[in-house]
Amino acid sequence: MWRRVALLSSLISHSKPSMHNQGPCTFKIWESFTSQSEVVTPSKAAPFITFVLGGPGSGKGTQCAKIVEAFGFTHVSAGDLLRREIASNSAYGSVILSTIREGKIVPSQVTVQLILKEMESSDNCKFLIDGFPRSEENRKAFEQVIGAEPDVVLFFDCPEQEMVKRVLNRNQGRVDDNIETIKKRLEVFDELNWPIVNYYTQRGKLHRINAVGTVDEIFEKVRPIFSALRSEVVERVRVMVVDRELDS
Numbered sequence: 001m002w003r004r005v006a007l008l009s010s011l012i013s014h015s016k017p018s019m020h021n022q023g024p025c026t027f028k029i030w031e032s033f034t035s036q037s038e039v040v041t042p043s044k045a046a047p048f049i050t051f052v053l054g055g056p057g058s059g060k061g062t063q064c065a066k067i068v069e070a071f072g073f074t075h076v077s078a079g080d081l082l083r084r085e086i087a088s089n090s091a092y093g094s095v096i097l098s099t100i101r102e103g104k105i106v107p108s109q110v111t112v113q114l115i116l117k118e119m120e121s122s123d124n125c126k127f128l129i130d131g132f133p134r135s136e137e138n139r140k141a142f143e144q145v146i147g148a149e150p151d152v153v154l155f156f157d158c159p160e161q162e163m164v165k166r167v168l169n170r171n172q173g174r175v176d177d178n179i180e181t182i183k184k185r186l187e188v189f190d191e192l193n194w195p196i197v198n199y200y201t202q203r204g205k206l207h208r209i210n211a212v213g214t215v216d217e218i219f220e221k222v223r224p225i226f227s228a229l230r231s232e233v234v235e236r237v238r239v240m241v242v243d244r245e246l247d248s
């Protein structure tokens with residue numbers, strides 16, 4: 001049974017009190033984060049969620065910025081949230097930093113909590129979750145907590161050579177943008193990404209986008225996906241707002 005529960009974000013020791021019931025997109029979060037025993041049923045009044053997959057440097061963040069501009073989604077980058085956590089000297093900061101340096105995956109519980117906290121603090125009802133899920137464990141943890149699957153999954157498919165070139169040219173001072181860490185990130189990606197791609201392909205949710213070309217050329221492949229979804233997204237936002245009004 002659904003019921004509103006204390007927000008997971010409050011489990012993060014340094015987090016502020018939640019924004020529960022203050023935005024149009026408050027969530028019905030499954031009561032138990034860890035329970036495997038219940039079947040998770042999606043709620044109609046759920047935010048519209050897009051997962052954005054792709055290897056390091058495939059252009060996820062770049063395309064998300066274009067989607068935000070054209071379609072008004074809120075961009076939630078798992079990597080950015082983890083880097084912010086490091087910068088804020090939180091309890092998890094040093095573990096996250098060493099994990100990112102090694103190109104490995106941060107435990108799902110940490111990442112999912114950060115994503116949820118970010119979503120809950122937004123007034124928007126439509127989200128791009130960039131760089132997530134990175135593993136089956138990520139995927140299961142998120143779906144259990146949010147109680148629903150993503151509506152759409154984008155996969156930016158890019159050859160390794162092109163990804164390496166882009167990352168090495170990025171120049172944003174990231175600790176993982178060096179050839180040693182890139183090799184490890186690519187190995188982790190190759191090991192963990194395909195089960196996720198297969199899972200969402202089977203569920204008819206995955207859009208595989210050839211990520212070679214200019215930024216604008218790639219966006220012209222992304223645009224029709226969201227144009228076709230426009231009425232579905234509008235209806236979802238309407239249901240979310242009505243749900244909140246009924247709740248208040």
Ligand SMILES: Nc1ncnc2c1ncn2[C@@H]1O[C@H](COP(=O)(O)OP(=O)(O)OP(=O)(O)O)[C@@H](O)[C@H]1O
Pocket residue numbers: 054055056057058059060061062063079131166167169170171211212213214215218
């Ligand atoms: N189509 C493109 N052609 C050439 N360069 C691109 C293209 N798209 C993005 N870039 C550049 O490649 C670099 C990586 O892009 P971006 O940061 O969007 O990738 P990402 O998938 O988010 O990577 P990561 O997973 O490492 O965060 C950036 O410097 C960006 O400007």
Ligand SMILES: Nc1ccn([C@@H]2O[C@H](COP(=O)(O)O)[C@@H](O)[C@H]2O)c(=O)n1
Pocket residue numbers: 056078079080082099100101103104105106107111130131132133134138176185
């Ligand atoms: N779901 C995730 C996402 C990211 N990470 C870690 O952060 C690094 C950088 O992520 P980007 O999306 O910005 O490339 C990534 O290599 C992982 O170490 C994670 O653990 N889980």
Ligand SMILES: [Mg+2]
Pocket residue numbers: 060061077079131
């Ligand atoms: Mg990125």
